Amino acid sequence: MAGSAKMLQIRQDVTDARLAPLTVPAGGAWATEARSAAVARVQAMGLPHGRDEYWKFTKPDSFLSPDIAPAAAFDTDEAPLWADMDRLKIVFVDGVFDAGASDDLSLEGMEIERLADVTAKDIHWAKDLFGVLETNSHNAVPRPFAALNTAFASDGVVIRVTGKVSKPVNLIYLHKSEVSDAILHSCIKVEEGAEMTLLETGAAAARLNKVLEVEICDHASFHHVRVQGRDHERRAVTGIFTRLGTESTFKSFTLTMNGVMTRNECVIELTGDDANATIGGACVGDGKDFHHDDTVFITHDAVNCESRQVFKKVLRNGATGVFQGKILVKPDAQKTDGYQISQALLLDDDSQFLAKPELEIYADDVACSHGSTTGAIDEEALFYLQSRGVPKAEATALLVLAFLAEALEEIENPALAEGILERLEGWFVRHAA
Amino acid sequence: MLEIKDLHVKLEEEDKQILKGVNLTVEAGKVHAIMGPNGSGKSTLSYVLSGKGGYEVTGGSATLEGVELLDMEAEERAAAGLFLAFQYPVEIPGVGNMTFLRTAVNAQRKARGEAEMSAGEFLKVVREKAKSLKIDAEMLKRPVNVGFSGGEKKRNEILQMAMLEPKMCILDETDSGLDVDAMKLVADGVNALRADGRAFLVITHYQRLLDHIKPDVVHIMADGRIVKTGGPELALEVENNGYADILAEVA
Numbered sequence: 001m002a003g004s005a006k007m008l009q010i011r012q013d014v015t016d017a018r019l020a021p022l023t024v025p026a027g028g029a030w031a032t033e034a035r036s037a038a039v040a041r042v043q044a045m046g047l048p049h050g051r052d053e054y055w056k057f058t059k060p061d062s063f064l065s066p067d068i069a070p071a072a073a074f075d076t077d078e079a080p081l082w083a084d085m086d087r088l089k090i091v092f093v094d095g096v097f098d099a100g101a102s103d104d105l106s107l108e109g110m111e112i113e114r115l116a117d118v119t120a121k122d123i124h125w126a127k128d129l130f131g132v133l134e135t136n137s138h139n140a141v142p143r144p145f146a147a148l149n150t151a152f153a154s155d156g157v158v159i160r161v162t163g164k165v166s167k168p169v170n171l172i173y174l175h176k177s178e179v180s181d182a183i184l185h186s187c188i189k190v191e192e193g194a195e196m197t198l199l200e201t202g203a204a205a206a207r208l209n210k211v212l213e214v215e216i217c218d219h220a221s222f223h224h225v226r227v228q229g230r231d232h233e234r235r236a237v238t239g240i241f242t243r244l245g246t247e248s249t250f251k252s253f254t255l256t257m258n259g260v261m262t263r264n265e266c267v268i269e270l271t272g273d274d275a276n277a278t279i280g281g282a283c284v285g286d287g288k289d290f291h292h293d294d295t296v297f298i299t300h301d302a303v304n305c306e307s308r309q310v311f312k313k314v315l316r317n318g319a320t321g322v323f324q325g326k327i328l329v330k331p332d333a334q335k336t337d338g339y340q341i342s343q344a345l346l347l348d349d350d351s352q353f354l355a356k357p358e359l360e361i362y363a364d365d366v367a368c369s370h371g372s373t374t375g376a377i378d379e380e381a382l383f384y385l386q387s388r389g390v391p392k393a394e395a396t397a398l399l400v401l402a403f404l405a406e407a408l409e410e411i412e413n414p415a416l417a418e419g420i421l422e423r424l425e426g427w428f429v430r431h432a433a
Numbered sequence: 434m435l436e437i438k439d440l441h442v443k444l445e446e447e448d449k450q451i452l453k454g455v456n457l458t459v460e461a462g463k464v465h466a467i468m469g470p471n472g473s474g475k476s477t478l479s480y481v482l483s484g485k486g487g488y489e490v491t492g493g494s495a496t497l498e499g500v501e502l503l504d505m506e507a508e509e510r511a512a513a514g515l516f517l518a519f520q521y522p523v524e525i526p527g528v529g530n531m532t533f534l535r536t537a538v539n540a541q542r543k544a545r546g547e548a549e550m551s552a553g554e555f556l557k558v559v560r561e562k563a564k565s566l567k568i569d570a571e572m573l574k575r576p577v578n579v580g581f582s583g584g585e586k587k588r589n590e591i592l593q594m595a596m597l598e599p600k601m602c603i604l605d606e607t608d609s610g611l612d613v614d615a616m617k618l619v620a621d622g623v624n625a626l627r628a629d630g631r632a633f634l635v636i637t638h639y640q641r642l643l644d645h646i647k648p649d650v651v652h653i654m655a656d657g658r659i660v661k662t663g664g665p666e667l668a669l670e671v672e673n674n675g676y677a678d679i680l681a682e683v684a
Contacts, residue, residue: 379486384523385533387483388593389511389541398536402527402576 011046014064018047018148021066025154030127031119038131038151045142054141057322057354058293062261063145063209063237070178071206071233074258078426081201081227082419087170088112090157094175095182095205097155101174109163110196115156115185126158129187133213133241137267140297140328146239146265149211153185161194161220168197168416173204175231180205187213190220192245197413198222203229203259208236218245218272224252225416227423228262235261246272246302253411255420256283256292257427263293270298270305270333280310280410284400284424286431288318288350294342296325300333300363309340312407314400315351316431326358329366336361338368345403346376347396397428434632435459435482435601440493442474442481451477453657454493459601459650464633466643468668469654470676475636476520478654479605483517484510497601511537512544514600518590518607525577530589533577534559534596541597562595566622584615591622602626603634608642620645640672653679 019042024035048060062069090112091101097114105112118124131150137143157171171186182205190196194217204210216222228236236259242250256262268277283292298307313321323342344353355372377399385395401424411417435458442452451474459465469475481488482495484507495502502510525533539549550558563573566588578586587607594602604623608616623633623646635646643651643665651667652659655676660683661667671679 378523378525380523381525383485383507384519384525385537386507387485387511387517387519388533388537388597389508389544390537391508391540391544392506394536394540395508398528398533399525402525405527 007049007051008046011049014049015043015047018064018066019043022152024151025116025119027119028122028124030123031130034127034131035151038147041135041138041147042144042151045138045144045147047144047148054295054324057324057356058263058291062235063207068179068181068207069233069235071175071231071235072178073175073203074229074231076230081423082170082199082416085168085415087168087199089170089172091172091174092155092184092204094177094180095155095184095208107165107167107169109161109165109194111160111162112169113158115158115187116154118158125160125189126187129189129213129215130185133215133243133267134211134239136269137239137241137297140299143239143265143267145209145237146211146241149183149185149209149239153183153211156184156186158186159188159196161188161190161196164195168199170199170201173200173202173208173229175203175205175229175234178206181207182209184208184210186211188222189215190217190222192217193219195221196223198224199416200224200226201229203231203234204236206234208234208238210236210238212238212240214240214242214250216242216244216248216250219247220245221249222251223412225411225420226252226254227420228254228256228259230258232258232260234259237263238265240266242267242277243269243271244275244277247274248272249275250277251410251412252279253407253420254281255423256281257423258290259292260289261291263295265295266297268296268298268307270300270302270307273303273305275302275305277306278308278310278410280308280407281312282404282407282420282424283313283321284427285313285315285319285321285351286317290315290319291322292320293322294325295322298327298338300327300329300336300338302333304335305333306337307339308410309342310407310410311342312404313344313353314347314404315344315353316347318350320351321353323353323355323357323372325356325370326360327368327370329361329363329368331362333363334365336363336366336368338366340370342372343403344374345400346374393432397425400428401425434461435495435497435634437495438493440478440481440495441491442477442488443491445487445489450491451488451657452481455657455659457652457659459632459634461632462629463649464627464635464646465650465652466635466637466648466668467652467654467659468637468671473654474657475654476605479517479603479636482510482603483507483515508540509544511597511599512541516594516597516599516602518587518594518602518604520606520609522578522586522590524579526579528577530575530577531559531573534593537593538596559596563592565625566592566595567618568592583610584612584618587611587615587619588622591619595622595626600630601632601634603636605636606638607635608637608639616642617645640668643668655680
């Protein structure tokens with residue numbers, strides 16, 4: 001058997017094995033059609049293989065297996081994040097909506113529904129969004145885990161934002177079962193001129209596959225802050241798929257601490273003129289099992305749009321960080337302003353950072369800059385702090401937080417940023433040298 | 434206060450002896466100056482005393498009020514009362530000057546088993562001391578030394594010294610890169626801190642700084658040793674005749 005044919009067969013077998021125990025959820029005609037199409041997409045693409053270019057730095061194996069590795073829920077006595085902030089809380093336990101623990105799904109300026117209720121209906125506006133942005137994303141690179149998500153997700157939220165909503169919606173993902181394998185899919189449409197802030201917090205499950213599709217209409221804004229659960233053994237593959245209209249704004253920040261395996265993909269399409277997209281992330285990893293991957297693909301397909309990618313990682317004791325970021329500027333996307341920076345601070349020689357920044361530009365009046373650095377802690381600065389009486393561990397934490405500060409500055413709301421900072425400070429206390 | 438006995442130091446990475454038997458005693462309340470040509474080991478002495486890495490002590494001792502400094506971590510030496518004003522203060526992007534000062538003050542207090550300073554109390558004290566050094570609120574907010582001029586960096590060193598109230602202050606070429614006015618400002622800051630329970634070791638190339646910070650004792654260092662000790666007149670001799678005569682005399 002030729003090499004490529006053999007590879008094809010392996011991919012087919014792995015895909016079949018993964019799909020075998022899964023069942024397409026029952027629903028209305030439109031949803032069933034969308035899900036069947038998604039199953040067909042997964043089968044056509046096949047699940048990733050370690051030799052695929054897009055999965056070169058991150059082994060997909062733990063997401064391929066039909067069985068999952070158990071992951072204990074991490075007990076912590078820290079105060080809940082943003083406890084004093086007025087939020088609409090929507091709780092999922094191991095990937096299943098918990099009505100009792102959630103607030104009423106009603107908030108002025110938006111309609112909130114549960115995915116299961118939406119897909120049960122014969123007709124719903126979400127038909128034009130559910131799986132649609134995910135499908136578009138494969139034009140550049142296949143993302144089979146996202147298609148698998150569309151096919152089999154039975155829970156999540158569907159939100160239509162019609163006004164400027166001041167109170168954030170917080171999706172809280174609790175992880176209780178050691179063997180939970182959750183698939184969550186949410187769709188958000190921010191109508192013309194509307195605004196919302198979405199918060200996502202928690203580990204969700206032992207293994208999580210999560211997709212968020214966000215349609216941002218003209219003059220609309222979407223702010224997003226995510227804190228991925230600190231459970232040490234959890235695994236997550238996530239995808240954010242967004243499309244921006246004229247003069248719209250997308251701003252997303254993710255904090256990742258702990259977890260053995262995290263792959264966060266984000267696919268952004270700037271389709272209206274003068275739109276602005278920012279994606280940022282901070283990640284702190286401790287231990288050789290820790291692997292964190294940020295994979296971003298931004299397409300500029302309109303005039304005078306701006307995009308920013310700011311990713312910072314702090315790695316120690318053999319942890320691995322990955323960044324794959326691409327900016328594609330289409331021929332008509334003149335006056336594009338693209339910025340990309342990915343930086344890692346390695347606290348020892350055993351940790352590693354693998355980066356693949358890419359620019360593909362077909363327009364001629366464009367400003368795109370990108371940079372990627374890997375470095376150690378500044379010994380001069382460390383000694384300076386110690387010489388003033390600051391103990392080494394505390395001085396290190398101060399320098400590391402200073403390193404991460406640039407990414408945290410991408411968070412719009414200072415109160416949200418404050419919560420993120422407290423979480424990081426707590427992490428450094430727990431992980432003091 | 435500070436007692437250095439037969440201190441021998443080499444570079445950690447290469448077989449190069451820098452200090453070859455330094456003997457020096459600085460009494461409480463006094464200002465000692467160390468002068469000497471380039472490469473004589475002045476800065477190395479200041480780094481070794483404050484605990485910088487990269488050096489290996491091959492012999493001798495250095496005690497502060499009878500306690501051996503050389504066994505301690507840099508932060509422990511600071512808490513014990515040692516302070517080094519850097520020749521080249523380090524820029525730390527992302528760390529606010531105020532946060533840095535407060536962290537340092539409280540870390541030392543904690544190490545000594547004292548109560549930490551409240552935010553309000555700290556702010557009051559720092560504003561007062563900053564004012565006398567002509568350090569404005571903007572400089573306190575900015576990241577540590579980032580974008581500071583040469584003079585601002587040195588004033589910031591003196592502000593740290595004023596906040597930390599050390600017993601033994603080492604000033605490593607604090608006059609380098611300063612114009613006359615800036616030097617006077619820095620010297621005034623240092624003089625304001627002179628006290629019975631505090632001693633200074635001023636390392637400099639030039640007599641000029643010693644016009645403003647009047648030393649009680651002047652040492653000449655050459656080739657890793659103190660080769661001559663005298664009164665303030667020794668600094669004037671160096672200014673007028675250079676080091677050649679003195680070195681020839683002790684050779």
